[in-house]
Amino acid sequence: MKVRVTVRRPYGDIEVEGEGLDEVVEGLQSFPEWLAVIDRLVPSPEEEKAGMIVLEGVVDTTPEGPQLTVAKDRISNKEAITLLLYAKDPEPLEPREIGRLLSLSGHGSSGFGSRLSEMRREGTLLREGEGYRLSATGRRAVEELAEKLRGEEAPR
Numbered sequence: 001m002k003v004r005v006t007v008r009r010p011y012g013d014i015e016v017e018g019e020g021l022d023e024v025v026e027g028l029q030s031f032p033e034w035l036a037v038i039d040r041l042v043p044s045p046e047e048e049k050a051g052m053i054v055l056e057g058v059v060d061t062t063p064e065g066p067q068l069t070v071a072k073d074r075i076s077n078k079e080a081i082t083l084l085l086y087a088k089d090p091e092p093l094e095p096r097e098i099g100r101l102l103s104l105s106g107h108g109s110s111g112f113g114s115r116l117s118e119m120r121r122e123g124t125l126l127r128e129g130e131g132y133r134l135s136a137t138g139r140r141a142v143e144e145l146a147e148k149l150r151g152e153e154a155p156r
Helices: 021-029 029-040 044-054 077-088 097-106 112-122 134-149
Strands: 002-009 013-019 059-062 065-068 125-128 131-134
Touching: 002 029, 013 021, 013 029, 021 029, 021 065, 044 134, 059 077, 065 077, 065 097, 077 097, 077 112, 077 131, 077 134, 097 112, 097 131, 112 125, 131 134
Parallel strands: none
Antiparallel strands: 002 013, 059 065, 125 131
């Protein structure tokens, strides 16, 4: 007899399944440890909302993806990339998607691939499979940048 237990979390359901009750009980005994790991890796809706609060006035969420609302002359290509990666965190973005989002925001640049390599060497980005995501250093830099950008008066 197959047995399944479903635990609802803010980010989705987690299932523990086994061939019998004893197997499920064994799985549930280690479940609190796994749940702590999963909860650390997957942001809750509150954490995601907090991330978007950090980017308020700097990045808008659109059906096509995050879109920068900051003029191209106010931020560098590297800063634009980090803002977009922060908006998509913890999901890594492939270079093709980063280029698309930069273009969508009016920050298109043919040299952004070189910027990705530089940022990885600097420790701002981490490579995950085919994609990139921010390191802890990169996240802190974005939070400081967003605060600075919101504090600046928009040019008239």
